[in-house]
Amino acid sequence: MRAGPEKLHSMASSVILENLVKTYNGGEVLAVDDVSFEVKDGELFGLIGPDGAGKTSIFRILTTLLLADKGTARVAEYDVVKDYRAIRNCVGYMPGRFSLYQDLTIQENLEFFATVFGTTIQANYDLIKDIYEQIKPFGHRRAGKLSGGMKQKLALCCALIHKPRVLLLDEPTTGVDVVSRKEFWDMLKRLKQQGITILVSTPYMDEANRCERIALIQKGRILSVDTPQQIIDAFPKTLYAVRSADIYRLLQDVRQMEEVESCYTFGEFLHVTFRDDRPDAAGRLKDYVAKKGHTDVVAEKTAPGIEDSFIRLTNEHPEIQEKVS
Numbered sequence: 001m002r003a004g005p006e007k008l009h010s011m012a013s014s015v016i017l018e019n020l021v022k023t024y025n026g027g028e029v030l031a032v033d034d035v036s037f038e039v040k041d042g043e044l045f046g047l048i049g050p051d052g053a054g055k056t057s058i059f060r061i062l063t064t065l066l067l068a069d070k071g072t073a074r075v076a077e078y079d080v081v082k083d084y085r086a087i088r089n090c091v092g093y094m095p096g097r098f099s100l101y102q103d104l105t106i107q108e109n110l111e112f113f114a115t116v117f118g119t120t121i122q123a124n125y126d127l128i129k130d131i132y133e134q135i136k137p138f139g140h141r142r143a144g145k146l147s148g149g150m151k152q153k154l155a156l157c158c159a160l161i162h163k164p165r166v167l168l169l170d171e172p173t174t175g176v177d178v179v180s181r182k183e184f185w186d187m188l189k190r191l192k193q194q195g196i197t198i199l200v201s202t203p204y205m206d207e208a209n210r211c212e213r214i215a216l217i218q219k220g221r222i223l224s225v226d227t228p229q230q231i232i233d234a235f236p237k238t239l240y241a242v243r244s245a246d247i248y249r250l251l252q253d254v255r256q257m258e259e260v261e262s263c264y265t266f267g268e269f270l271h272v273t274f275r276d277d278r279p280d281a282a283g284r285l286k287d288y289v290a291k292k293g294h295t296d297v298v299a300e301k302t303a304p305g306i307e308d309s310f311i312r313l314t315n316e317h318p319e320i321q322e323k324v325s
């Protein structure tokens, strides 16, 4: 019989995934496709990808709620299969879909989660204080009657109530207003400063810069793991932003230009790269679209962002392309 959970020593990573595979429907749906990455102790790490990329499946494996088909994962030095009880005690989990008891008040929800973990609100008050004080004035309001931002703060308090070493937050900012999203990331920064390791997922590419390192995920595959800046710096081409009065026709026209390598809509602009980086590309692009009868044309160099890197990396993986089509 095992004496207790097996601790692995001298590791500098709080979360380790090795070649994880998860399928559904008897292997028909490949949700997590050979995923490996590590979250270092004390790191604020983002798992970034669109709906259906496999983020929730990964979180459910890490929180011991789902078994992987293949591969291994360790959280806070414990194996997710063998040591599931130990993991549940040292991990704080905020699932994507709202997990609070809607009919209980703020106070009751917190007390409930504290009791489940054999602790009290007072015992860990220092950790939740900053966040709790923002929702405390509404302490007697039922969770179901709170705004998205307040629900999110309460869910974070509940995930923190047992002083976890590792926080696993699955899309905590989805469907939350811009101000609350910003406040939430500020809270995560403060929790990181208190030594908590945080793995957070988001479909919002603009939140990548809030993380120290990120993994970009698409169709179950990891496209890249690095700091947001290094991922952006690895963008290999000069990027141009172009627009005209008729953006839809512009997209079709620019895509037909022979030298164009990639062209996709990006807000009110198209983002364009060329097969060869030539210094006169912006001028040539302007001339080309003017000849096609476009008016109010703007064409200029622009700095790539995480989303541009994401699109490029997706296009560079033919196996993902096949699955998309």
Ligand SMILES: Nc1ncnc2c1ncn2[C@@H]1O[C@H](COP(=O)(O)OP(=O)(O)OP(=O)(O)O)[C@@H](O)[C@H]1O
Pocket: 024, 025, 029, 030, 031, 049, 050, 051, 052, 053, 054, 055, 056, 057, 058, 096, 171
């Ligand atoms: N229980 C299930 N049965 C069948 N397919 C599933 C199941 N759960 C997830 N999937 C599929 O697995 C893939 C990955 O889903 P997953 O929920 O892990 O991704 P996600 O990135 O969290 O996206 P979302 O934000 O939409 O939940 C998707 O194609 C999804 O439809």
